[in-house]
Amino acid sequence: MANDEIDVAIVGSGFAGALIANELAKQGKRVVIIEAGGKVPSDINGYMARFYKASAKVPESPYTPAMFDINGQFSDELNDPAKVPAGRPTVMTLDPNTWMKPEKAYLVHTEKREDGQPVTPFGSTYERVAGGTSHWLGNSLRLVPSDFMMKTLYGKSEPSFVDWPIAYDDLVDWYGKAEAELGVSADVEDQKYLGIYFSDNYPRYPMPRIPESLTDGAIRRALTNLSPAETQFLGLGSPPTEIPVRGVPAARNSQPYRNRRACAGNTNCIPICPIQAKYDPTITLNDALNHHNVTMMSHTVAKEVVVDGTGRVSEIKYVRYGIDTDIKAKTLQNLRTVEGSIKAKIFVIAANAIETARLLLMSKNDALPNKTVANRSGMVGRHLMDHPYYVAWGVAKEQLFPYRGPLITSGIEDLCDGPFRDTRGAFRVDIGNEGWNFVVAGGAVGGDPNVTAIDFVNGVNRSGLNADGNTGNGLFGPTLITTLNANFSRQFRIGFLVEQTPDPHNRVTLADQTDGLGLQRPQIAYNISPYTKRGIVAAKQLQDLLFRRMGATEKKFDYTAVADDDPTRFEAQIGGKTVGLNYMGAGHLMGTYRMGSDPDQSVVDSFQRSHDHDNLYLVGSGTFPTGATANPTLTIAALALRTAERIAKRV
Amino acid sequence: MGKPTRETPLQPKLESDDRFPHLTRRRVLAAAAAATAAVTIGAEPVPALEPLSDDMIAFKNLSVALTGISADKLAPATDALELKQDYFKWVMDRRPGPFTTLLQIAKANATAPQAIVDQSQANLDTRFLARSIVLMWYLGAWYAPDDLQRLVESRSGKPAFISHTVISPKAYTQGWLWRVIQAHPMGYSDMQFGYWTRKPEPLEDFISRTSIKGT
Numbered sequence: 001m002a003n004d005e006i007d008v009a010i011v012g013s014g015f016a017g018a019l020i021a022n023e024l025a026k027q028g029k030r031v032v033i034i035e036a037g038g039k040v041p042s043d044i045n046g047y048m049a050r051f052y053k054a055s056a057k058v059p060e061s062p063y064t065p066a067m068f069d070i071n072g073q074f075s076d077e078l079n080d081p082a083k084v085p086a087g088r089p090t091v092m093t094l095d096p097n098t099w100m101k102p103e104k105a106y107l108v109h110t111e112k113r114e115d116g117q118p119v120t121p122f123g124s125t126y127e128r129v130a131g132g133t134s135h136w137l138g139n140s141l142r143l144v145p146s147d148f149m150m151k152t153l154y155g156k157s158e159p160s161f162v163d164w165p166i167a168y169d170d171l172v173d174w175y176g177k178a179e180a181e182l183g184v185s186a187d188v189e190d191q192k193y194l195g196i197y198f199s200d201n202y203p204r205y206p207m208p209r210i211p212e213s214l215t216d217g218a219i220r221r222a223l224t225n226l227s228p229a230e231t232q233f234l235g236l237g238s239p240p241t242e243i244p245v246r247g248v249p250a251a252r253n254s255q256p257y258r259n260r261r262a263c264a265g266n267t268n269c270i271p272i273c274p275i276q277a278k279y280d281p282t283i284t285l286n287d288a289l290n291h292h293n294v295t296m297m298s299h300t301v302a303k304e305v306v307v308d309g310t311g312r313v314s315e316i317k318y319v320r321y322g323i324d325t326d327i328k329a330k331t332l333q334n335l336r337t338v339e340g341s342i343k344a345k346i347f348v349i350a351a352n353a354i355e356t357a358r359l360l361l362m363s364k365n366d367a368l369p370n371k372t373v374a375n376r377s378g379m380v381g382r383h384l385m386d387h388p389y390y391v392a393w394g395v396a397k398e399q400l401f402p403y404r405g406p407l408i409t410s411g412i413e414d415l416c417d418g419p420f421r422d423t424r425g426a427f428r429v430d431i432g433n434e435g436w437n438f439v440v441a442g443g444a445v446g447g448d449p450n451v452t453a454i455d456f457v458n459g460v461n462r463s464g465l466n467a468d469g470n471t472g473n474g475l476f477g478p479t480l481i482t483t484l485n486a487n488f489s490r491q492f493r494i495g496f497l498v499e500q501t502p503d504p505h506n507r508v509t510l511a512d513q514t515d516g517l518g519l520q521r522p523q524i525a526y527n528i529s530p531y532t533k534r535g536i537v538a539a540k541q542l543q544d545l546l547f548r549r550m551g552a553t554e555k556k557f558d559y560t561a562v563a564d565d566d567p568t569r570f571e572a573q574i575g576g577k578t579v580g581l582n583y584m585g586a587g588h589l590m591g592t593y594r595m596g597s598d599p600d601q602s603v604v605d606s607f608q609r610s611h612d613h614d615n616l617y618l619v620g621s622g623t624f625p626t627g628a629t630a631n632p633t634l635t636i637a638a639l640a641l642r643t644a645e646r647i648a649k650r651v
Numbered sequence: 652m653g654k655p656t657r658e659t660p661l662q663p664k665l666e667s668d669d670r671f672p673h674l675t676r677r678r679v680l681a682a683a684a685a686a687t688a689a690v691t692i693g694a695e696p697v698p699a700l701e702p703l704s705d706d707m708i709a710f711k712n713l714s715v716a717l718t719g720i721s722a723d724k725l726a727p728a729t730d731a732l733e734l735k736q737d738y739f740k741w742v743m744d745r746r747p748g749p750f751t752t753l754l755q756i757a758k759a760n761a762t763a764p765q766a767i768v769d770q771s772q773a774n775l776d777t778r779f780l781a782r783s784i785v786l787m788w789y790l791g792a793w794y795a796p797d798d799l800q801r802l803v804e805s806r807s808g809k810p811a812f813i814s815h816t817v818i819s820p821k822a823y824t825q826g827w828l829w830r831v832i833q834a835h836p837m838g839y840s841d842m843q844f845g846y847w848t849r850k851p852e853p854l855e856d857f858i859s860r861t862s863i864k865g866t
Contacts, residue, residue, distance in 0.1 A: 051838060052820035055792075072817045211848045254844065265847050268838035403834035405847025433847065434837065445812045449828050450790055457785050460802050462810040472803040474782050476768045477719040481831050485854055488832040 006032050007651040009316060009344035011302045011359065014131015015633060016619040016640040017350030018285040019181065023644035025291035029651055032295050032342060033288075034318055036086035036355075037128030038064050039298035040282045040289075047272055057447065058091035059135040059587070062272045063127050067092065070328045077330040081106040085321040085335065085516040086301050089125045094585070095444075096565050106521060107354070108511035113525040115505045121567050122526040123585025124386050126352055130281040135271045136587070137407055138252040138278045139430070139631040140184045142175050143168065145195040146417040147628035157422040158531055160501045162625045165597045165606040168195070171638050176202045178637035179249075182279045183257040185210050186249030193246070194417045207254040209247040210263065213433045215400045215492045216410035220245035222549035223412075233541045235420030243542075248411045248430065249634075251279035258283075265405040267434055303519055305347065305363040305373045305616070313373075313616045315341040319517055335516060345651045346615045350640075353589035353622035357381040357508040358522045360593070360618075374593070374610040374618065379603050381508040383591035385627040387497035388528050388583035390427075390536045392543040392560040393439045395465070397553045399489040402435035403449070409433060415542075416629045425499040425535025428629040429542070435491035436463070442561050449488060456483050464559045494546070496539035497586050499629050501529045508592050528583065536581050537572045544574075588632050590621040607646045608639060619643055706754055710739050713757035716764035717771065717781055718788045720827050721859035725788065734825055738787055741818060742780070746796065749780045775800075789831070790815075791822030830857035 007029040010017045021031050041047070047062035053072040054061040061067065065084055069075045074092050081087045081102070092098075093105040099121045102108045109119055127134045145168035146153055150161035176199055179186075185207040188198055212220070228239035252269065253262045263277040276283070288294045300320045308314040322336045349356045360380045363373035370378050412429035420426070440448040441462050452463040457480065461470035465487050469475070475483055511523035528536075543560070551557025562569050562580040569582045596602025599611035608623050610616040619640055621632040703711070711726045714735070718725065726735040742750045753771055760766040771781035779796035786794045798813035805811055817823050824839040833851035835842060851857075 048838070049820050052823040053817050055815055055817055057837070073814070211845055213847045214850065262844040264840055264844060265842055266838055266840045267835070272838065274838050399850075401833055401851055403829070403832060403837065404842075404851070409847070437837070441810055445810050446815075449832065450792070450815070453789055453828050454786065454794065454799070454802070457782050457789070458779075458799050458802055460806045462802075470806055472806065474772070474785075476717050476772075476781075476785065477764060479719075480785070481719045481854075481858065484828065484831050485833065488834075 006030050006342065006344040008032075008346045008348060008647060009034065009342050010348040010350055011316065012036075012131060012350035012352070012355070012620075013285050013296060014281050014350060014352065014620070015133055015636050017131065017348065018281040018288060019637055019640040020348055020350065020619065020644040020647065021294055022284045022288035023641060024648055025288045025294045027648050028293060029648060030293045031288070032297065032344070034300045034302055034316070034342065035130075035296055035298045036301045036351075037130075037298065039296065040130055040285055044272065044274070044276070048274055051272055056092060057271065059271045060088065060090045060092075060125060060127065063129050063134055065128065066325055066327050068327070069330050075327075075330045076104070078325065078327065078332065079104075080332070081515060081521065082513065083332045083516045085299070085323055086128050087515050087521070088128050091125055094121060094123060094125070096563075096567055099567060102511065102513045102521075106515075108513050108521055108523045110523060110525040113505045113527065114507070117505065117527055119525055120527045122384070122386065122524045123389070123568065123583065124587045124589055125585065126354070126587070126589065130285055131350075131352070133587075133633060134280055134282070136280070136633060137269045137631070138250045139408065140179065140182055140186075140249045140251045140634040141413070141428075141630035142191070142196055142249075143628045143630050143635055144193070144417050146421075147626065147630070150626045154421045158501060160503060160529075162502065162594070162596065162601075164625050165595055165602075170606070171635070171642070172197070172199055174638035174642045175634065177641050178634055180206055181284065181641070182251035182634070182637060183207065183253060183260070184249050184251050184634070185254035186247055190246050191249060193244075193414050205249065207257055210250050210252060210254050210406060210409050212245075212247065213400075213405045213409050213431075215402060215433055216245055216431050218396055218398060218400055218492070218550065219431055219494070219546065220410070222546055226545075230545055233538060234415065234418070235423065235538075236418045243412055244414050245410050245431070246413050248408055250406065250409075251633075252406055253277045263406055267403055267405060267407060269407045301517060301519065302349075302351070302359055303362060303517075305349070305359065306341070307363075307365055307368060307373055307613060309367075311613055313347045313613050315343045316347060317341045321517060323516070332516070337517065346617065346647055348617045348619060348643075348647070350619045352620055353384065353592040354508055354522050354524075356618055356620065356622050357592040358510065358520075361508070361510050362520065368612070374603055374612050374616060376612050377600055377603055379504075379594060379601070381592050382504040382506070383502040383594055383625075384506040384508055384524070384526060384589070385500045385502060385591040385624070387586040387588045387627065387629065387631075388500055388532055388536065389586040390496045390498060390539045390581065390583055391439050391493060392495075392540075392547070392558070393436050393491070393493035394547045394551055394558045394560070395487075395490045395554060396492055396550045396557070397490070400492055401489050402433055402491050403437070403488070405433045407432065407434050420538070423531075423534065424538055425501070425532045426629050427496045427498045427535055427539050430495050430497070432493040432495065434493075435488060436493060436559075439493050442563050442566070444563055448491070452487060453484060456480060456487070464561070492550070494543065496536070496542075497588075497629050497631070498532055498535040498539060498583070500532045500627050502591055502594070502626055503529055533570060533572065533581075536583060537574060540572075540574060540579060540581055586631075588621065588627070590624040590627045590632060593618045593622045594625040595623040596625055608643045609646075617643055617647065705758070707735065707739060709754040709757040709761075711735060712761055712764075713753055713767060713771075714738075714784060714788055716757070716767035717785045718827060719858070720788070724859050725827070732821060732825060734822060737818065737822065738784070741787070741793065742784065746780050749777045749796075753777050753781060753784075787818065787822075789826055789828040791819070791824070791826040792817050827858070833857055
C-alpha cells in the first residue's frame with residue numbers, strides 16, 4: 001500500500017488496535033498497523049516451549065523479546081533495557097532489589113513524586129506482541145453505572161474523582177458487541193448487580209457461564225449466614241448477611257465458538273492458554289490481517305506524531321529494527337534500523353497507558369500548548385492508575401483440589417459500589433483456582449508447586465506449611481505422597497482489586513535513560529493514596545472474616561505474609577493491632593490520557609478523539625478518567641468498537 | 652506412560668527385572684498415546700524395546716523407592732517418553748560419584764524400598780542428591796544438591812531463594828507432583844470442560860494403588 005492510499009494508521013495491535021483495525025477492514029478501509037514487537041506467529045508452539053522451559057513461569061515468559069536463555073534462566077544480558085530495541089517491564093524486574101534500578105528495569109522509577117511524596121513500585125507489566133494483554137486472564141466484566149459518575153456521587157468526599165463524559169447507557173449496546181467479538185461466557189441473570197442491566201435485544205451472553213470450581217463453592221458457602229456485626233465494616237447501607245459469589249464473565253469458551261475449542265481447564269490462562277480457548281488479541285488481529293486492505297509492520301516503533309500547521313496530524317515517524325538475539329550466548333547484537341514515516345487520513349494510537357503517553361511526550365512541537373502533541377490540558381501522562389491488588393492465601397478445612405480448572409471462575413462483585421465509597425476504595429474479589437501458585441511465601445522464593453514440594457522433600461519450611469517438619473529430614477515414598485496431597489489439596493487464595501484514585505502526580509514522563517533504539521524510556525512516579533489504602537484495609541477485614549470461616553477447625557489457616565522489605569508495604573491499624581499490608585500490580589494500566597468534556601481538563605472526548613487534533617484518536621484504558629474495580633478489557637473493547645464506527649464514517 | 656489414566660493396569664511397586672515386559676494391547680495403546688503427546692512438545696522418536704541395563708534397573712528401583720510412585724507408572728516397560736534415560740544421563744553427567752553410590756544402594760536392596768530411602772539419607776554424600784532426584788521426577792526440574800543442603804542449613808533464618816533448571820519441556824509436562832495432587836501440569840491437561848466442578852478421581856488412579864498403601 002502506498003503511503004497516500006492509507007485511510008487509517010494504527011499504532012499498536014493489542015485489544016483496541018486489533019478491534020479497530022478489524023472493524024475498519026470489514027468496511028473496506030485501508031489500514032496499516034504499526035507494531036513495536038514481533039509479528040503474530042503462525043502457531044503457538046514456540047510460545048508453549050518457551051513457557052514449559054522457563055524457570056520462572058511469569059506472565060511474560062512465553063512471549064518475545066526473549067527473557068530467558070537457552071536453559072530457561074532469566075538473563076540480565078538479554079533483558080538489558082538499554083539494549084533491547086522495544087523493551088517491556090516484567091515481573092522479573094519488579095522485585096525489591098531491581099525495581100529502582102534503571103540498569104535492570106525497563107520502567108525508570110523516579111525517586112520522589114513531584115509533590116515530594118515517596119514513590120512505590122508500579123507493579124504491572126505488558127507485552128510487545130499483539131498488545132499488553134496477550135497474557136490476560138479473560139475476565140470480561142462490565143463497569144457498574146456508578147463507576148461512570150464518581151464525581152457526582154462521591155466527589156464531595158474524594159475531590160480527585162471525575163465523571164466520565166458518557167454513562168453506562170451509552171455503552172450498553174457496545175458492551176454487547178464487545179462480548180460477541182471476544183466470545184464471553186456468562187449468565188445474564190447472574191450479572192445483574194449494582195444497576196448493571198442488559199439491552200432488551202440481548203437475552204443471553206454468547207456462551208453459558210463457566211461453572212464454578214470447588215474453591216468457589218466453599219467460599220460461597222462460607223459467606224452465608226453472616227451476622228450484621230461481622231459485615232458492619234463494609235460500610236454498606238445495611239450490613240449484609242450474605243455476600244454473593246458470582247461467575248466472572250470470561251472471554252473463555254464454554255462451548256466451541258468461532259472455530260476455537262471449549263476451555264479444557266489447563267489452569268494456565270496466564271501466561272497462555274495452550275488451546276486458545278481464551279480469546280486474545282491475535283484472534284481479531286488475524287481476522288483483520290486476512291483482509292487484503294490491512295497490513296501490519298512488525299518490529300516498528302513509532303517515535304513521533306507530527307502535527308502540521310493546521311493542527312492535524314500529518315504523519316507518524318517510525319524506526320524499524322532488526323536485532324540478532326542469541327539465547328545460547330546471551331547476546332543482543334547487530335542492531336539494524338531503518339527510519340521512515342507513514343501518512344494517513346486518520347491516526348489511532350493504541351499503545352497502552354504507558355507507551356501511548358510516552359509516544360505523545362516524545363512528539364515535541366514548539367508551536368503547540370505545552371510543546372507536546374495532544375497536550376493542551378497538560379494531562380498527558382498524568383493520573384496513572386492500576387488496580388492495586390491485595391492477595392491473601394490460606395488453607396481450608398476441606399479439600400478443594402486447586403490447580404484445576406481455569407485460573408479464575410468466580411468472584412465477588414457486589415462490593416464494587418456503595419456508600420462506603422465516600423471514605424474508601426471499592427474492591428472486587430477474584431477467587432483463584434491455582435492454589436498458592438504465585439503467592440507462596442509472598443512470591444519471594446519462587447512459585448508453587450515447587451516451594452511447598454521442596455519443603456517436604458527437603459525438611460524445610462519456606463511455605464509455612466511444614467512447621468512441624470522443619471528439621472532437615474525429608475519425606476519419601478508413600479508418606480511424601482500423602483503429605484503433599486493433604487497440603488496442596490486444601491490451598492486456596494483470593495485477590496482484591498482495589499479502586500485507585502486518579503492522582504495527577506502519579507505520572508508517566510520521559511526518562512533520561514534510553515532503550516536500544518536510543519529513545520527515552522518511560523519514567524514512572526507512583527504511589528497509592530490514603531483512600532486506596534483504606535480500601536485495602538477493608539479487603540484485609542473481609543479476608544479475616546472469610547478465612548475464619550474457611551479454616552475454622554485448623555490451628556493455623558491464614559498464611560498470608562507481607563515481607564518487611566516489600567517496597568509496597570504499608571501499615572494500618574485493624575482492631576487495635578498494627579497490620580502490614582501491601583499490593584501487587586493487576587496489569588491494568590489506566591488513566592494517562594483521560595477522556596472528558598472539558599478540553600482544559602482532559603485529553604480526548606468520549607469517542608477517544610484528541611481535543612486538540614481532529615484526526616488523532618488515542619484509545620485503550622489510558623482514556624479511563626476513573627479506574628473503577630472491574631478488569632478494564634471489556635470496556636476497552638466496547639469503547640474501541642464505538643470509536644471504530646465513528647472513524648469509519650469519516651474516511 | 653506419564654499421563655494419568657484410569658485404565659492403566661496396576662502393577663507391583665518394585666520390579667526386579669522387567670526385561671521381558673508383558674505387553675498388552677492396552678499398554679501399547681497407552682504408549683502410542685504418550686508418543687503422540689510427546690511429538691507435540693518435541694520429544695524424540697519412540698525407541699525400540701531394549702533390555703534395561705543393571706544400572707537402569709537400579710535407577711528405576713531407586714526412583715520408585717524415593718518417590719513412592721509405582722514402577723509401572725514412573726518408568727513403564729513400554730516407555731515412549733524415556734524420561735528415565737534423560738534423568739539418568741542428567742544426574743550421571745553432574746554427580747557421577749554420589750549417583751554411583753545411590754545405584755549401589757538400590758542394587759543391594761532391590762526389594763526393600765525403605766532400606767533404599769534410609770541408606771540414601773544416612774550419608775551427606777548421597778542425602779541431598781537423593782532429594783534432587785525426587786524433585787526431578789516430581790517437578791521435571793533440577794535443584795542442585797548443594798542448594799538443597801544450603802536451604803537446610805539456613806532453615807531457621809529468612810527463607811532463601813534457590814534456582815533450578817527445567818530439564819526439558821517434556822520433563823515439565825510429565826512432573827509427578829501434579830498427579831500426586833490429583834491435578835495436571837499447569838498448561839498441559841487432557842481433561843475435559845467442566846471437570847473442575849467435581850472432585851478428581853481417587854489418588855490411586857493417578858499414581859497406582861500399591862504405592863499409596865506402601866506395600
